[in-house]
Amino acid sequence: MIGIAWKSLCNRWPTALLAMLAIAMSVALILSVEKVRRDARNSFTQTVSGTDLIVGARSGAVQLLLYSVFRIGNATNNISWESVEEISARNAIDWVIPISLGDSHAGFRVLGTNHDYFEHYRFGEKRTLTFAEGERFDDVFDAVIGSEVAKQLGYTIGQDIVVAHGTGNVALVEHEKQPFKVSGILAPTGTPVDRAIHVSLQGIEAMHVDWRNGANVKGEGTSAEAIRAMDLNPKAVTALLVGLKSRGTVFREQRTINNYRAEPLLAILPGVALQELWSLVSVAEMALLIVSIMVVVAGLVNLMSVLLAGLNERRREMAVLRSVGARPAHVFLLLCIESTLLTLGGIVAGLVLHYIITAIGSVFLMERFGLSVPLTLPQSTELKILLSVAIAGLVAGTIPALQAYRKSLSDGLSQKL
Amino acid sequence: MNANAQPIVQLRDIQFAWHRNLSPVLSIEQFELSRGEHVFLQGSSGSGKTTLLNLIAAVLLPQKGSVAIDGQPLAELRRSKRDQFRVDHMGLVFQQFNLLPFLSVVENVQLSCRFSPSRKRRVTQEGLTLDQETDRLLSAMKLDPKEIKHKPTSELSVGQQQRVAVARALIGRPPLIIADEPTSSLDSDSRQAFLDLLFSEIESAGSTLLFVSHDAALASSFDRRIDLKDINRVADLSGDLS
Numbered sequence A: 001m002i003g004i005a006w007k008s009l010c011n012r013w014p015t016a017l018l019a020m021l022a023i024a025m026s027v028a029l030i031l032s033v034e035k036v037r038r039d040a041r042n043s044f045t046q047t048v049s050g051t052d053l054i055v056g057a058r059s060g061a062v063q064l065l066l067y068s069v070f071r072i073g074n075a076t077n078n079i080s081w082e083s084v085e086e087i088s089a090r091n092a093i094d095w096v097i098p099i100s101l102g103d104s105h106a107g108f109r110v111l112g113t114n115h116d117y118f119e120h121y122r123f124g125e126k127r128t129l130t131f132a133e134g135e136r137f138d139d140v141f142d143a144v145i146g147s148e149v150a151k152q153l154g155y156t157i158g159q160d161i162v163v164a165h166g167t168g169n170v171a172l173v174e175h176e177k178q179p180f181k182v183s184g185i186l187a188p189t190g191t192p193v194d195r196a197i198h199v200s201l202q203g204i205e206a207m208h209v210d211w212r213n214g215a216n217v218k219g220e221g222t223s224a225e226a227i228r229a230m231d232l233n234p235k236a237v238t239a240l241l242v243g244l245k246s247r248g249t250v251f252r253e254q255r256t257i258n259n260y261r262a263e264p265l266l267a268i269l270p271g272v273a274l275q276e277l278w279s280l281v282s283v284a285e286m287a288l289l290i291v292s293i294m295v296v297v298a299g300l301v302n303l304m305s306v307l308l309a310g311l312n313e314r315r316r317e318m319a320v321l322r323s324v325g326a327r328p329a330h331v332f333l334l335l336c337i338e339s340t341l342l343t344l345g346g347i348v349a350g351l352v353l354h355y356i357i358t359a360i361g362s363v364f365l366m367e368r369f370g371l372s373v374p375l376t377l378p379q380s381t382e383l384k385i386l387l388s389v390a391i392a393g394l395v396a397g398t399i400p401a402l403q404a405y406r407k408s409l410s411d412g413l414s415q416k417l
Numbered sequence B: 001m002n003a004n005a006q007p008i009v010q011l012r013d014i015q016f017a018w019h020r021n022l023s024p025v026l027s028i029e030q031f032e033l034s035r036g037e038h039v040f041l042q043g044s045s046g047s048g049k050t051t052l053l054n055l056i057a058a059v060l061l062p063q064k065g066s067v068a069i070d071g072q073p074l075a076e077l078r079r080s081k082r083d084q085f086r087v088d089h090m091g092l093v094f095q096q097f098n099l100l101p102f103l104s105v106v107e108n109v110q111l112s113c114r115f116s117p118s119r120k121r122r123v124t125q126e127g128l129t130l131d132q133e134t135d136r137l138l139s140a141m142k143l144d145p146k147e148i149k150h151k152p153t154s155e156l157s158v159g160q161q162q163r164v165a166v167a168r169a170l171i172g173r174p175p176l177i178i179a180d181e182p183t184s185s186l187d188s189d190s191r192q193a194f195l196d197l198l199f200s201e202i203e204s205a206g207s208t209l210l211f212v213s214h215d216a217a218l219a220s221s222f223d224r225r226i227d228l229k230d231i232n233r234v235a236d237l238s239g240d241l242s
């Protein structure tokens, strides 16, 4: 019976293939949507761990979270160095990582910070940053680059790089006279850290010496020696990642910082801000999910219509089968096997397609957003999706099968058409 | 023919309508075929010949009366049993489109053996494999087995297709061969040639043949000729076209 169904399908391969392709594409779509959704969440959640509070100039919580940790968007305002020192001096506070953003190199963001970053920054399951090669920045002109930066730009330890002000690909000012030197390359983390160039806060100031003076004519910049001699202490930073001695004090500290008098500041709990972010995107996610489900339904309706449309042409086939002893039940079974073969074929092809999309898409997502979307075996949600598609396919198949059953009962051996 | 033997087909007081509220198309008091007989059934278009074959082939059941094949009243069989009974006892040939286009010639010929173990057994009891018997039947139908065996049926001429269909009807020696206008898609030359082949094989198999056609010219080579309007008590409303 399966052999007959298979050969019958092969005989009508163009329509069968199209029906299968429709299912395959819908399956690939829904799997990919689900995967990106889950991996994006994972990726975001993995990026901040161990940080109790994020402090920045007053703006929205989600905005602060996005620019400080995920490097999406820009800060509207800075935190003055006095405030940084005051916050760091608070009793409840264990460590503070200052972050200074706003510059870029070859499309990668430059992040000014201090050694506390390598000491206290945590990602994933409370993992610390490790060096693949080299070591922390020591000099004003030292830079530690993320693994993606090293990979994409082909940088090695000791290489000179030129940093530009502004975050776009088009540099506003290129600081040619103040070349930075790669002192270390971090091991891959699967977070935006991979796409950052880390320099000291003094390095950031050094970059801006000429820009502030307005002496930004190419080739006439202040020499590195002259800059080293200047006062390079930072005046402001973009955000602070804060670790507390005890988690219990987190709300009190948050309240204190939020009510800080000297300047308007905002302190957020990363987890809470993430929740807020999820609730913002969940509407979009829901819409995507609904669209993908509709596409799957469309694929199955297409399968049904292909089988139903085929029935009329195949009445003779059914009559022949009946004449050689096939029961109406056999005819029913034949159609069910066909729809099952098509659905299963579609699911398998969809899985393959999904992996191809993921393989290609993950490169893009990593390069553009630092999101890691690794190839993984189907998870339970995916398996559930596949199972429901399979079941829906079977159900969709029974309708043409029933129709064929009824026709083969009423037509008998007469060959109409 | 042995007149004392039980008839292979026996219809009594048949009445059949396609729907409960439609007037009957067939009402036959008595219709019998004895074993080994070759019968030509004639009738105008729409008179109910195919319907009668459906009744004999146990695809349809009459509202009244009884149909017995080989002494077995069909009404006593459950539906699935009737399908089995059909393939065990009958080989059918239609006017056209007898073959499944996606199966090869051999697969088409052996199709009934897939559904009927008893027909398969009848082949193997003679010490032949299914393939040997297929080859033998195809050769008997003047087809070169080597050449056409694995061809897709769509590459055969209509006459060749009809001969393959006869080979399929004959495999496993079913006692009754029913042919519904198998020659009407053939030209008049190949018609007679086809009939000759059909006859010689049916005779060697000892099967009974019920052959439906409205081509009266073919009737002469049959043992008996029946016009449906002579046995059907329902007035033929469609008018005689033939």
Ligand SMILES: Nc1ncnc2c1ncn2[C@@H]1O[C@H](COP(=O)(O)OP(=O)(O)OP(=O)(O)O)[C@@H](O)[C@H]1O
Pocket (backbone or CB within 6 Å): A410, A411, A414, B018, B025, B043, B044, B045, B046, B047, B048, B049, B050, B051, B052, B214
């Ligand atoms: N499936 C069906 N449902 C309802 N009525 C049918 C069906 N098949 C045939 N009939 C009716 O039964 C009558 C007899 O049809 P049948 O096919 O037996 O004629 P026939 O003698 O075989 O004609 P032909 O020589 O053209 O093949 C016709 O009036 C037809 O309208």
Ligand SMILES: [Mg+2]
Pocket (backbone or CB within 6 Å): B049, B050, B051, B180
């Ligand atoms: Mg007919």
